[in-house]
Amino acid sequence: MSSSKKNLIIDHEGPFQGQKLDCLFSEQEIQARVKELADQISHDLENAKKPPILVGVLNGSLFFMADLMRAMSIETEMDFIKISSYHHTSSTGTVRLVKDISAQITDRDVLIVEDIVDTGLSINFLRNRMLSNAPHSLRVVTFLYKKEVSQLKKEPEYIGFVIPNRFVVGYGLDLDQKYRTLRDIYAFAPDNKQE
Ligand SMILES: O=P(O)(O)OC[C@H]1O[C@H](OP(=O)(O)OP(=O)(O)O)[C@H](O)[C@@H]1O
Ligand code: HPA
Numbered sequence: 001m002s003s004s005k006k007n008l009i010i011d012h013e014g015p016f017q018g019q020k021l022d023c024l025f026s027e028q029e030i031q032a033r034v035k036e037l038a039d040q041i042s043h044d045l046e047n048a049k050k051p052p053i054l055v056g057v058l059n060g061s062l063f064f065m066a067d068l069m070r071a072m073s074i075e076t077e078m079d080f081i082k083i084s085s086y087h088h089t090s091s092t093g094t095v096r097l098v099k100d101i102s103a104q105i106t107d108r109d110v111l112i113v114e115d116i117v118d119t120g121l122s123i124n125f126l127r128n129r130m131l132s133n134a135p136h137s138l139r140v141v142t143f144l145y146k147k148e149v150s151q152l153k154k155e156p157e158y159i160g161f162v163i164p165n166r167f168v169v170g171y172g173l174d175l176d177q178k179y180r181t182l183r184d185i186y187a188f189a190p191d192n193k194q195e
Contacts (some may be wrong), residue, residue, distance in 0.1 A: 008186045012178055015145065021186035024163065030143075030171055031067065035158050037141060038071035041158060045109055049136075051075040052109040055101055057126065058082035059180070060115035060172045064143045064160075068113060068157060079103040084120055089167045089188070091118065095125040110135040114142040115172045120150035127154065141183065144185070166190050 005023040009018045025033075045052045051074070056065035058080050069076055082099035085091050110130055117123050124141055136149050141158035149165045166189070169175050170182030179186075 006184070008182070010175075014176075016175065016188075019188065021169070021188055023184050024168065024187045025161065025171075025185040026086075027183040030160075030183075034064070034067045034143075035071050037160060038068050039073070039160055041111065041139075041141065042073040043070075044139075045111075046074055048109045050108060051077050052110050053077045053079055053105060053113055054078045054113050055103075055105075055126075055130070056113045057115070057122065058099065060174065061113050061143075062180075063172045064115050065113045066076075068141070077103065081126065082127065085122060091121060093121070095121050097129075105130060105133050105135045107134070107136045109137045110139070112138070112140045114140065116144040116146070116154075116168070117142045117150050117152065117156060117174050118146045120152035123156070124153050143171070144173075163187070164190065 007023060007025055008021040010019045010021065054065065054069055054076050056078065057060065068077060079101045081101050083095050084098050085095045112126055112130065114123060118164040127138065127140070137159065140156040142156045143160035145156060145159045145162050146165050147162045166187040168185055168187045169179035173181050173185070174180045
């Protein structure tokens, strides 16, 4: 492990208190990968008739969305959708729409921006919802992808990192609304799920 990679000890009260998390990706690794994704996506969408609309999936994608948009070399527009499906570290199996987009996406090039694809339920739900409004094109970028556990109908077009099935926090990702503002990404020990 490089010297820039630190561990994190959970300090808030509750079932996870005292647990040691491993740093999976440092801030430098994250920013380098964001730039590569931004270059690739800018290249692929440079001939769009109108600026592509980036739809950030709240809350987790907030920092990735901001970094990605600012690293892109083409003009874009932004919108947000908010869904919720997690209780502690487990998916409830049901995706709840909390806030819809406000943009008209018919005939527009749309990029859904996710922080993580885990079970895949959220992206399956979002792709169906967006496609019902007949966009010109629909792509998905996810910063993290738990490929071995996801049940996606269609793979994301752009992936930051494929990661193992470990619960992660930082760079927008939370545990019970905490740890989102960490600049690095940290992982719990494998199979550490709490209902
Ligand atoms: O592939 P899935 O198993 O559906 O999990 C991925 C989704 O779960 C998280 O959202 P969450 O519902 O926790 O809301 P949040 O972004 O506000 O944390 C994450 O931000 C993704 O949107
Ligand atoms: O591993 C995760 N961490 C935080 N939020 C999540 N939402 C789905 N999977 C995760």
